[in-house]
Amino acid sequence: MGSDYDDNASFSDFSLGPEQLEAIESVLQEELIDSGVHSVMVIDMAGNIISQLDNGNCDHDLYSLAALASANFAAVDTMAKIVGEEEFSLLFHKGESENIHFSKINAEFLLITIFGKDVTLGILRLKVAEAIQKINAIWE
């Protein structure tokens, strides 16, 4: 083992205090759930759920969703690099009644939003951008 390894990058080194988590939850509530979003999650790139909120009518398998969402994001990100892009800015899957929107909060975290017909993509992107700005301010 040489100096190539970061001894401080321990295998288990991340936690958030209850105050920070509550602050993040209230941002998710005010910016997204109150705007009509069905379900929203903050996850890390490894697929762990950091924070999660929904409108009370969602019964998704969130741990599987988080694992797949982080893998999907990572796969798309790698594809972007292969074709010479830094990243693809819009990641969005449209369904018959449910849609999923992915957004990068920072190098380590993603915001996953599930919403229906009552929210337009334009409004959603606006709200997501505002939420991300506020969440990043909490972490700083």
Added chain:
Amino acid sequence: MAFVNMKSKEVQAKIVFYGPGRGGKTTNLEYIYGKFRERIKSEMVSIKTHGDRTLFFDFLPFDIGKIMGYDVKVQLYTVPGQVKYDATRKLVLKGVDGVVFVADSQVEQRKKNVQALKNLQDNLATYKKSIFKVPLVLQYNKRDLKDVPILPMEVMEKDLNSQLKVPSFGASAVTGHNVVPTLKKIISATMASMQNVLK
């Protein structure tokens, strides 16, 4: 990078089953899924090809109960073993907290085991992690095979574990022999490595 939620007192840790193609990584997860069906609330997720080979990963969330006052959720993943899927294999390894290396005991797979272990070392290194520091357990799978020659345990130890010196098990994922002891070992090693965070 495990995540500790101080608010809900919950820990999520990622354990990855790694190893050469057709070595039994998915079979390990399938056995665990069957054995602990009542404790696993969701379905096992598998992203595989039409030929039933793992394309991206298998995923199984596993609630192991309380440790030091925290509700511990272990996320079990496999990687695709085939050499050509290295890009996706690397993605699955991101944020890993513990690794089970599933080696194939068949004599003809001897070289592939060594190559896959080297590949694990290289891919961990891209995340600045050392194979000598990550919680790691070796499993010498397919000890039940009768019709094809298998390597003696000592040879596998010498090939794969002479430098690592980590816990190892002879096992059979198909029959379930030593699958649960392998899992218990990697969970305890992973939790031990997290103790400073959980205090």
